[in-house]
Amino acid sequence: MSLIALTLAVALQTSPEQKVAAALDALHAAAARADSAAWADRLAPDMVWIGNETSERWDRDAFLGFAAPIFARGEGWVYSARNGGRDRHVTLAPDPCACVAWFDEVLDSQTYGTARAEGMMVRDGAEWRVLRYALSYPIPNDLADGMTTEIKAYEAATPIVDAPGEPADTPEEAAAAAVLDALHEAASKADGAVYFDLFTPDATYIGSDVTEHWSIAEFRSYAEPYFNRGRGWTYTPRSRSLTLAPLDCRCVVWFDEALNSQSYGTSRGTGVLVRGEDGQWRIALYALTFPIPNALARDMTARIRAAAAH
Numbered sequence: 001m002s003l004i005a006l007t008l009a010v011a012l013q014t015s016p017e018q019k020v021a022a023a024l025d026a027l028h029a030a031a032a033r034a035d036s037a038a039w040a041d042r043l044a045p046d047m048v049w050i051g052n053e054t055s056e057r058w059d060r061d062a063f064l065g066f067a068a069p070i071f072a073r074g075e076g077w078v079y080s081a082r083n084g085g086r087d088r089h090v091t092l093a094p095d096p097c098a099c100v101a102w103f104d105e106v107l108d109s110q111t112y113g114t115a116r117a118e119g120m121m122v123r124d125g126a127e128w129r130v131l132r133y134a135l136s137y138p139i140p141n142d143l144a145d146g147m148t149t150e151i152k153a154y155e156a157a158t159p160i161v162d163a164p165g166e167p168a169d170t171p172e173e174a175a176a177a178a179v180l181d182a183l184h185e186a187a188s189k190a191d192g193a194v195y196f197d198l199f200t201p202d203a204t205y206i207g208s209d210v211t212e213h214w215s216i217a218e219f220r221s222y223a224e225p226y227f228n229r230g231r232g233w234t235y236t237p238r239s240r241s242l243t244l245a246p247l248d249c250r251c252v253v254w255f256d257e258a259l260n261s262q263s264y265g266t267s268r269g270t271g272v273l274v275r276g277e278d279g280q281w282r283i284a285l286y287a288l289t290f291p292i293p294n295a296l297a298r299d300m301t302a303r304i305r306a307a308a309a310h
């Protein structure tokens with residue numbers, strides 16, 4: 001077999017999930033070498049980039065404008081998939097086109113240490129590009145009480161204005177929003193039966209600690225003892241954005257939402273809802289994080305790295 005034929009054969013064997021992973025690796029590599037053209041080419045025209053602080057929600061043009069002077073100085077930024085990408089998960093949307101996927105990934109940052117991202121990719125011909133990307137710096141459980149108390153105090157003294165949300169403007173997005181509202185209500189009432197019925201059977205729940213990447217069965221085992229004792233948790237949405245994925249089935253919605261928690265202050269949820277064959281919308285991915293204000297990010301992430309080193 002010729003080299004060209006072998007290359008084509010290998011390419012044909014590459015799954016859509018592998019192609020999505022390769023596109024994410026190309027995105028990170030372009031940013032690391034400050035290659036603005038290659039980096040911009042990885043972003044879909046309708047891309048939205050969600051930064052760590054709740055004020056940071058950029059469309060493509062705004063984010064390219066933010067990145068341009070950084071790349072012009074040859075600086076870029078270095079995020080690489082942890083463990084050679086083994087801490088990345090890609091799920092293909094349930095549509096025959098094989099043209100939309102969602103992902104979550106754990107990253108190593110040269111500047112900030114451990115980072116985490118969730119998002120959605122769309123296929124344009126043979127190329128996969130980023131439609132939604134949400135970046136955060138997970139706070140370990142043993143530091144969460146102290147750090148979120150610090151963040152609440154900072155935000156009380158220096159209020160951060162959330163980026164405007166995108167209201168539900170299609171019936172599908174409105175139905176997905178109602179599921180998220182029902183989720184938060186069930187959690188506040190410690191109603192495990194209702195809460196877990198709002199997830200797909202193969203859903204993933206990602207907690208605020210980087211180690212918390214659970215199947216829904218694993219998360220149920222963790223949460224039900226609390227619910228059984230009448231101990232729920234209350235997260236109140238204060239802004240939310242919903243995006244109906246560009247699929248003929250109109251059956252996948254991406255969301256990101258800023259939340260208030262009495263215990264932890266500002267929180268964020270990101271993820272995906274899917275409409276099943278029974279017509280019901282359910283959550284396929286939910287990721288919870290505690291956004292760190294930019295003014296505190298370098299100090300807090302340095303302390304997180306120091307704690308992890310011991």
